[in-house]
Amino acid sequence: MKKNKKAQFYFIAVIVLVSVFLGLVTLRNSAILSHQAGLIPDKGELDTEISSLFDYLSHEQIVDQKLVLTNFSNLYIQKIGENKDTFFIFGNNNSLTLVGNKLNETTLFIDYGLGNESISDNGNFQKDYSFSWDQVNLTLDGIEHEFIFQEGENLYYLIKYVYNNQTFIIEG
Secondary structure (H helix, E strand, C coil): CHHHHHHHHHHHHHHHHHHHHHHHHHHHHHHHHHHHHCCCCCHHHHHHHHHHHHHHHHHHCCCCHHHHHHHHHHHHHHHHCCCCEEEEEEECCCEEEEEEEECCCCCEEEECCCCEEECCCCEEEEEEEECCCCEEEEEECCEEEEEECCCCCEEEEEEEEEECCEEEEEEC
16 A cells, blocks of 8 residues: 555656646747747737728828828838838829838839839838829739739738748738
C-alpha cells in the first residue's frame, strides 16, 4: 500500500512540474509573438478607422472631404512608420489623390485609365489626378493591385514592409 501512495505522489509531482514548464514556455512564446505583432500594421484597426471616418464624413456633411482624407492618410503614414511603403488612394469618379511614403528601392506605377505612370518621388508625396474611369491599378514592385471606384468617395490603401527577410503586403 505504501508503495502505491509513493508512486501516486511522484506521478502527481511530475504532472505539476510539466504543467508549470508548459505554462512558462507558452507565456514566453506569446510574449514574443505580441512583440512581433507590433511590427505588423493592424489591418482590422485600419479598416475600422476608415469606416468610422466615412461615417463621420457623411454624418457631418463635410464639404472638403479631400482635406480630411489627406490628413487621415498622412497621420496614418506617420503611425505606420517611415520604414514601410504606405500608399493611400482616394477619390471619386472625377478625381483621385495618391498620398504615400515610398522607399528608395521600391518601384510604383499608377494606371488610372491613361496607361502606367511611374511614381518617382521618394519619401512622403501627394499626387492628384483627373479621373474618369472606374478602376485604378497600382503596380508595386511588379505586382499589380486593382482598386474599383464605386459611386461617391472611395479610400484604399497598400502597405508593404519587410520583416525577417520576408516581404509582406497589406491591401484594403
